[in-house]
Amino acid sequence: MNLLHIKNLTASIDGKEILRGVNLEVKPGEVHAIMGPNGSGKSTLSKVIAGHPDYEVTGGEVIYSPQFRPKDLLEMEPFERAREGIFLAFQYPVELPGISNELFLRASFDEICRAQEVPLLSDADFHALLLEKAKLVEMDPSFLSRPVNLGFSGGEKKRNEILQMAMLQPRVAFLDETDSGLDIDSLRQVAGGVNKLRSSSNAFVIITHYQRLLNYITPDVVHVFWNGQIIKSGGRELALELEEKGYDWLKPEAQGPA
Amino acid sequence: MSAPLSPLFEAAAARLADGGNRPEAAAALARLLATGLPTRRDEDWRYLQLAPLAALAPEAGIEAPLPALPDHLDGELRLVFVDGQLATALSSPESAWAAWRHDGAVAPLTAFGELAAAIAPAAFGLALPAGLQLAGPLHLLFLHTRSGATLSGATFALSLGRGAEATLVESHLSSEGAGGLATVAIDLTLADGAALTHVKFQELGRSLSHLADTRITSGRDARYKSVSLTGGALLSRDTLAVTVNGTGAHTELQALFLPGEGQTHDHHTALDQRQPDCTARQVYKSILRGNGHAIFNGKVFVRQAAQRTNADQSSKSLLLDKRCRVDAKPQLEIFADDVRCTHGATVGQLDKAELFYLMSRAIPRQRAEELLLHGFAVDILNELGHPALLERGLALLTRFSEA
Ligand SMILES: Nc1ncnc2c1ncn2[C@@H]1O[C@H](COP(=O)(O)OP(=O)(O)O)[C@@H](O)[C@H]1O
Ligand SMILES: [Mg+2]
Numbered sequence: 001m002n003l004l005h006i007k008n009l010t011a012s013i014d015g016k017e018i019l020r021g022v023n024l025e026v027k028p029g030e031v032h033a034i035m036g037p038n039g040s041g042k043s044t045l046s047k048v049i050a051g052h053p054d055y056e057v058t059g060g061e062v063i064y065s066p067q068f069r070p071k072d073l074l075e076m077e078p079f080e081r082a083r084e085g086i087f088l089a090f091q092y093p094v095e096l097p098g099i100s101n102e103l104f105l106r107a108s109f110d111e112i113c114r115a116q117e118v119p120l121l122s123d124a125d126f127h128a129l130l131l132e133k134a135k136l137v138e139m140d141p142s143f144l145s146r147p148v149n150l151g152f153s154g155g156e157k158k159r160n161e162i163l164q165m166a167m168l169q170p171r172v173a174f175l176d177e178t179d180s181g182l183d184i185d186s187l188r189q190v191a192g193g194v195n196k197l198r199s200s201s202n203a204f205v206i207i208t209h210y211q212r213l214l215n216y217i218t219p220d221v222v223h224v225f226w227n228g229q230i231i232k233s234g235g236r237e238l239a240l241e242l243e244e245k246g247y248d249w250l251k252p253e254a255q256g257p258a
Numbered sequence: 259m260s261a262p263l264s265p266l267f268e269a270a271a272a273r274l275a276d277g278g279n280r281p282e283a284a285a286a287l288a289r290l291l292a293t294g295l296p297t298r299r300d301e302d303w304r305y306l307q308l309a310p311l312a313a314l315a316p317e318a319g320i321e322a323p324l325p326a327l328p329d330h331l332d333g334e335l336r337l338v339f340v341d342g343q344l345a346t347a348l349s350s351p352e353s354a355w356a357a358w359r360h361d362g363a364v365a366p367l368t369a370f371g372e373l374a375a376a377i378a379p380a381a382f383g384l385a386l387p388a389g390l391q392l393a394g395p396l397h398l399l400f401l402h403t404r405s406g407a408t409l410s411g412a413t414f415a416l417s418l419g420r421g422a423e424a425t426l427v428e429s430h431l432s433s434e435g436a437g438g439l440a441t442v443a444i445d446l447t448l449a450d451g452a453a454l455t456h457v458k459f460q461e462l463g464r465s466l467s468h469l470a471d472t473r474i475t476s477g478r479d480a481r482y483k484s485v486s487l488t489g490g491a492l493l494s495r496d497t498l499a500v501t502v503n504g505t506g507a508h509t510e511l512q513a514l515f516l517p518g519e520g521q522t523h524d525h526h527t528a529l530d531q532r533q534p535d536c537t538a539r540q541v542y543k544s545i546l547r548g549n550g551h552a553i554f555n556g557k558v559f560v561r562q563a564a565q566r567t568n569a570d571q572s573s574k575s576l577l578l579d580k581r582c583r584v585d586a587k588p589q590l591e592i593f594a595d596d597v598r599c600t601h602g603a604t605v606g607q608l609d610k611a612e613l614f615y616l617m618s619r620a621i622p623r624q625r626a627e628e629l630l631l632h633g634f635a636v637d638i639l640n641e642l643g644h645p646a647l648l649e650r651g652l653a654l655l656t657r658f659s660e661a
Pocket of ligand 2: 042043044091176177
């Protein structure tokens with residue numbers, strides 16, 4: 001059974017159509033990679049899945065089936081999606097002045113505990129868990145008391161997204177260009193964090209420009225995103241081919257008559 | 259004067275007589291009668307609806323049970339005024355403060371301060387001797403218990419001798435249904451090297467109007483820090499003036515004001531730098547809801563002698579509704595040439611990207627907004643210092659964000 005099933009999804013912003021019929025099936029345990037040129041709509045797809053209010057869904061459906069119970073994802077509020085295990089690592093993480101990383105994660109973690117009907121942790125236990133997860137993504141504990149993302153470098157912000165993911169243990173995580181702007185050590189640490197979180201019950205959709213991340217995180221499927229659609233899907237080797245040849249050879253008009 | 263007195267002034271004259279016509283009180287009333295109450299034509303009062311206050315016909319009102327006192331007061335030094343009158347039974351035993359007692363004359367800043375001085379049942383003041391370091395906070399509680407169109411006034415004068423240090427926590431609280439006009443005039447005097455942290459909680463009910471004068475005089479190397487949280491009352495006006503008479507003094511004024519539906523919160527400050535090498539910092543933040551109205555007017559005078567003054571002022575407002583209104587105005591008058599003075603005012607709304615980021619992390623909108631309000635206000639709340647005061651400040655903010 002699919003964990004996430006996106007069917008012919010179309011969406012627009014300010015009346016401009018960005019997604020033009022996206023189809024994607026994600027099964028538990030899978031890692032999908034989405035590659036595609038700038039402006040093709042990859043971030044839009046991830047934000048629509050997370051429930052960003054600026055986008056209008058104009059057609060199609062998204063069935064999300066946590067624990068084999070299908071739900072209409074598009075009917076759910078953003079916070080409900082997150083409670084049910086949808087996670088988006090933002091391409092541009094947002095700064096939250098005056099809100100410490102720990103307070104933010106505590107608020108978020110508590111909501112998820114309540115939704116999943118597991119007991120809340122004591123302050124001490126929560127802090128211990130947070131330290132453990134910070135270690136997993138190789139983040140200095142001093143970042144926990146700082147305001148969320150404020151004054152963080154690009155790489156630190158990305159790592160902070162992975163820390164949040166590690167704390168919240170989502171079922172489906174979209175990672176939107178989490179590798180952009182990372183040096184090779186950070187890339188290795190972030191990928192290591194993802195690999196440690198992989199399990200047979202969750203899934204990842206990794207949006208990336210570079211196949212180098214895929215050297216560390218092995219995808220099951222690679223998709224090519226173009227002009228608001230997935231125009232080709234293949235195995236691991238497709239990423240290498242894209243790196244070598246770019247995207248132009250895949251444009252629908254370059255394919256000749258079907 | 260031949261014109262008949264308004265009911266308000268007549269009541270004030272009667273209170274003065276009840277209080278034994280104390281000379282300072284009589285002088286205050288005389289000044290008040292000479293000037294009258296301000297109106298909207300006065301620049302410093304133009305945003306306030308004062309007519310209902312001027313037309314007030316004071317009633318004795320009906321006494322309600324005392325409001326619940328904050329639970330962090332246990333064992334701490336406190337003076338409790340009920341409807342303007344010192345309530346010895348609710349205050350710390352006289353033996354704890356009698357040695358510091360003095361006559362407590364104040365020099366009000368506004369007509370409402372004069373009114374407070376005229377009608378206060380007694381003048382009350384404390385003089386902390388040089389070098390005294392007060393261990394815990396000194397609490398000053400002003401409780402309002404009577405419903406109806408009541409009138410009350412209280413004054414308090416505190417002086418700190420050379421090098422003395424203290425924390426003063428001023429609270430304004432009311433019983434359910436308490437109403438009318440509550441005036442207060444406070445004078446704080448810091449001798450050379452003295453340090454005072456002054457926290458104020460204005461948590462009155464919505465039927466009261468609160469008009470407060472606070473006059474501060476600082477000596478050489480004195481440090482005065484004010485953290486004022488304004489949550490309650492229908493109309494709340496703080497007039498605060500600091501006169502810096504010594505070199506090397508530091509002044510810090512901070513406020514968080516939270517006007518909601520129907521409320522007006524007005525902070526007028528005046529900082530008079532008269533001596534060289536002083537520093538000052540002002541941060542006034544407001545969060546507004548419904549048709550709430552926030553007013554900030556910050557005057558800074560840097561006299562010719564006050565070379566190398568370093569003074570910052572900032573005013574920030576967060577508007578949660580379309581109907582709320584902010585009037586923020588800095589007013590710098592600088593006569594010295596070697597100074598560094600900055601000021602800035604910003605008015606904004608909740609950031610949509612921040613809200614979505616929080617909601618994408620499973621946090622419902624209401625809680626997400628609460629976190630953003632907390633993020634906006636936290637630098638002021640952190641200045642409260644004591645954990646119990648911080649908790650009380652957080653509770654005030656939470657009540658506002660849940661309203
Ligand atoms: N607020 C907006 N208003 C109009 N167009 C937008 C807005 N946000 C994004 N777009 C457009 O949507 C398209 C897809 O953007 P995006 O999803 O960020 O692409 P990608 O992540 O693949 O680079 C781009 O052409 C971009 O210009
Ligand atoms: Mg993008």
